[in-house]
Amino acid sequence: MTxxxxxxxxxxxxxxxxxxxxxxxxxxxxxxxxxxxxxxxxSGSGKSVLAYAVMGLQDAAARVQSGRITFGGMDMxxxxxxxxxxxxxxxxxxxxxxxxxxxxxxxxxxxxIEDILRxxxxxxxxxxxxxxxxxxxxxxxxxxxxxxxxxxxxLSGGMCQRVMIAMxxxxxxxxxxxxxxxxxxxVTTQAVIMDLIRDMSRDAQxxxxxxxxxLGLAGEYCDRIAVMHAGHVVEVAPTEELLSHPAHPYTRxxxxxxxxxxxxxxxxxxIPGQLPDLRRELPPCRFSARCARHVALCDELPLPWTVVNxxxxxxxxVPL
Amino acid sequence: MPPLLDAQALSKHYPVGxxxxxxxLHAVDAVDLRxxxxxxxxxxxxSGCGKSTLxxLLARLIDPTSGRILLDGDDTTAVSQxxxxxxxxxxxxxxxxQDPSESLNPSFRVFDSIADPLKRLLGIKDRAQLAVRVHRAxxxxxxxxxxxxxxxxxxxxxxxxxxxxxxxxxxxxxLLILDEPTSALDVSVQAVIxxxxxxxxxxxxxxxxxxxxxxxxxxxxxxxxxVMYLGRVVEVAPTEALFTTPxxxxxxxxxxxxxxxxxxxxxxxxLDGSPRSPIDPDPDTCRFYGRCSRxxxxxxxxxxxxxxxxxxHFAACHFA
Numbered sequence: 001m002t003x004x005x006x007x008x009x010x011x012x013x014x015x016x017x018x019x020x021x022x023x024x025x026x027x028x029x030x031x032x033x034x035x036x037x038x039x040x041x042x043s044g045s046g047k048s049v050l051a052y053a054v055m056g057l058q059d060a061a062a063r064v065q066s067g068r069i070t071f072g073g074m075d076m077x078x079x080x081x082x083x084x085x086x087x088x089x090x091x092x093x094x095x096x097x098x099x100x101x102x103x104x105x106x107x108x109x110x111x112x113i114e115d116i117l118r119x120x121x122x123x124x125x126x127x128x129x130x131x132x133x134x135x136x137x138x139x140x141x142x143x144x145x146x147x148x149x150x151x152x153x154x155l156s157g158g159m160c161q162r163v164m165i166a167m168x169x170x171x172x173x174x175x176x177x178x179x180x181x182x183x184x185x186x187v188t189t190q191a192v193i194m195d196l197i198r199d200m201s202r203d204a205q206x207x208x209x210x211x212x213x214x215l216g217l218a219g220e221y222c223d224r225i226a227v228m229h230a231g232h233v234v235e236v237a238p239t240e241e242l243l244s245h246p247a248h249p250y251t252r253x254x255x256x257x258x259x260x261x262x263x264x265x266x267x268x269x270x271i272p273g274q275l276p277d278l279r280r281e282l283p284p285c286r287f288s289a290r291c292a293r294h295v296a297l298c299d300e301l302p303l304p305w306t307v308v309n310x311x312x313x314x315x316x317x318v319p320l
Numbered sequence: 321m322p323p324l325l326d327a328q329a330l331s332k333h334y335p336v337g338x339x340x341x342x343x344x345l346h347a348v349d350a351v352d353l354r355x356x357x358x359x360x361x362x363x364x365x366x367s368g369c370g371k372s373t374l375x376x377l378l379a380r381l382i383d384p385t386s387g388r389i390l391l392d393g394d395d396t397t398a399v400s401q402x403x404x405x406x407x408x409x410x411x412x413x414x415x416x417x418q419d420p421s422e423s424l425n426p427s428f429r430v431f432d433s434i435a436d437p438l439k440r441l442l443g444i445k446d447r448a449q450l451a452v453r454v455h456r457a458x459x460x461x462x463x464x465x466x467x468x469x470x471x472x473x474x475x476x477x478x479x480x481x482x483x484x485x486x487x488x489x490x491x492x493x494x495l496l497i498l499d500e501p502t503s504a505l506d507v508s509v510q511a512v513i514x515x516x517x518x519x520x521x522x523x524x525x526x527x528x529x530x531x532x533x534x535x536x537x538x539x540x541x542x543x544x545x546x547v548m549y550l551g552r553v554v555e556v557a558p559t560e561a562l563f564t565t566p567x568x569x570x571x572x573x574x575x576x577x578x579x580x581x582x583x584x585x586x587x588x589x590x591l592d593g594s595p596r597s598p599i600d601p602d603p604d605t606c607r608f609y610g611r612c613s614r615x616x617x618x619x620x621x622x623x624x625x626x627x628x629x630x631x632x633h634f635a636a637c638h639f640a
Contacts, residue, residue: 042507187533187578191591192590192592217579220581220584240581259511259534259536259539261578263536263540266515271508271511274476
C-alpha cells in the first residue's frame with residue numbers, strides 16, 4: 001500500500017508579538033489509501049494547525065521550519081498557490097467544525113455545491129444542477145430537489161453538516177480532512193454523520209484524517225489513532241492496540257480521563273498540570289513536567305521514536 | 321420521603337407567527353418531574369427537545385404556561401417570577417450554566433462573582449462576612465485563594481468552571497441545576513470537575529438536576545435519568561435499568577448512538593431524520609411517530625402516556 005498523505009518531521013511555528021509559538025515540532029504521520037486515521041488530543045495540542053498545514057492553509061504568521069508534507073507525491077509545502085487551489089476541493093477536501101459558519105449564509109446550498117463543481121469538475125453548465133442534487137442524495141438528505149433551494153438557516157445543524165460533506169465529496173477527493181465534524185451535534189445525528197463518513201471512505205477508497213477530542217468516537221471509527229500533545233505526535237498505533245495497550249503515559253492518562261460505559265466517578269483520573277506554554281524554552285519531551293514516569297533522560301536527549309511493534313510507535317524513553 | 325422538588329403537569333408554550341391565527345410552540349408539554357433530597361437526576365434528549373426550557377422553568381427564570389412547581393411542598397408558581405426573585409426560596413435553587421466563559425461577568429473579579437448572589441439573595445452586606453462565605457465556597461471547589469482577585473479572562477477553562485460552581489453553591493442551595501457543566505472542557509479537566517461535583521454532593525447533601533448530552537457522563541453521576549423528546553418526557557428510569565433495558569424506541573436509539581470502541585464496525589440501528597415540528601403538534605399523535613421504527617396507526621391516533629415497567633421505570637410507548 002502506498003501512503004496517500006505523508007507528513008515527515010514537520011515543524012511549524014507562529015511568530016507573534018509575544019514570542020515564537022512552536023505549535024508543531026517534528027510531526028510525522030501517514031495516511032494510507034482508504035484508511036481512516038484519528039488525530040486526538042486536548043484543545044491546543046495542534047490538531048487543527050496540522051490539518052490546515054496539510055491543506056496548505058497557513059496563517060500569515062506561520063513559518064514552516066522543517067519537514068515535508070506530500071500528498072499523492074505532490075509537495076504541498078513547495079507548491080504554488082495556483083497548484084494548491086487546483087488540488088483543494090478536488091483531491092483534498094475538508095469539513096469544518098461549525099457547518100453553519102462555514103456555509104455561505106446568503107446562497108442556496110445547491111448553488112454552493114455547484115460552485116465547487118464548476119470550479120473543479122469540468123462539467124457543462126446544464127449538468128451542474130443534476131450533479132448537485134445527486135451529491136445531496138448521496139449524503140442521504142431527504143427530498144434533495146427541494147433542499148437544493150434551501151438556505152443554510154433553513155436547515156438543522158445535522159443537515160448543514162451533511163451539505164458540507166456533500167460539498168467535500170462532490171468531486172470524489174482522495175483525502176478528506178474532517179475537523180471535529182460532529183462537535184455540537186446530537187449523539188444520534190453524530191452517529192448518522194460518522195456512519196456516512198465511514199461508508200464513503202470504504203466505498204470510494206478515500207483516505208480520511210479525523211480530528212477529534214473524543215477518544216471514544218475515534219475508537220469506534222478509526223483504523224489507526226495518532227495522539228497529539230503540545231505539538232508533538234506522541235503515539236501512533238492501530239486502534240484496538242492503542243486503546244488496550246497504550247504505550248505513552250499521556251495516552252494512558254487520556255484514556256483514564258475519558259468516561260466510558262464501564263467507568264466510575266472514582267475511577268476517572270485527571271491529568272495533573274496543563275499544556276506547557278509553547279513560547280517558552282521547552283524540554284525535549286513536552287509532557288515531562290506532567291509525567292509520573294519522568295527520568296533525567298527525558299530532559300536531556302532528543303525524543304526517540306520507540307518501536308513497540310511495526311505499526312505501533314511511541315515517543316517516550318520509558319514507555320509502558 | 322417527600323420530594324424536594326415536585327413539578328406537576330408543567331407546560332411552556334410560546335406564541336409564534338402572531339396575528340389572530342397565531343400558532344403555539346409547545347416547548348415543554350405536561351412534564352411531571354420529582355427530585356428527592358440528595359438525589360441526582362439526569363436529563364437527556366437532543367437539542368430542541370425542551371431541556372433548557374425545563375431548566376429555566378424549574379429555576380423560575382421564566383413563568384410556566386400551566387402546571388405547578390412545589391419546592392419543599394410550597395407552590396412556587398403561586399407568585400410571579402418577578403416576586404419570586406425576592407423570596408428566600410430563590411436561594412434554594414441555583415443553576416450552573418453551560419459555558420463558564422460566557423456566563424461570568426467579564427468585569428467582575430472572581431470575588432465579586434461569588435459574592436454577588438450572597439448579597440442579592442441572602443442580603444449579606446458586611447464585607448468581612450462576605451469574605452468568609454466567598455472563601456468557604458472557593459475552598460469547597462478547590463479554587464486557590466490567589467485567584468480570587470483575578471478577572472475571568474485570567475483564568476483557565478477549568479478554573480472558570482470552578483468559579484461557576486462556587487458562585488452557585490455559595491448560597492447553599494438545596495437543588496443545583498447543572499446545564500451541560502462540562503461540555504466546554506477538555507476530558508482531563510472534565511474528569512476533575514465531575515469528581516468535584518460527586519464529592520460536593522456527598523459533602524453538602526444537595527440534589528442535582530444534571531443536564532447533558534453525554535450519556536457516559538450522565539451514567540457516571542446520576543441515579544435516575546429522565547429522557548425528553550419534543551417537549552415531553554418519554555422515559556424515566558433508574559440509571560442502570562435505562563442503559564441495560566431501555567424501553568422507549570427513542571431511548572434505545574440514543575443509547576445505540578453512544579460511540580463505543582468495543583462495538584467497532586458493527587452496524588447498529590440509526591435514528592435518521594429530524595423531529596416533527598413543535599408548533600401546534602397533534603395532541604393525539606405520539607411525538608416520535610414518523611421517526612420511530614415501530615410506529616403503527618395507533619401511534620397516530622392515541623398519544624401514549626407514561627406507563628410503569630417495574631420499579632421506578634416508566635416509558636411512554638404503546639409497544640415498549
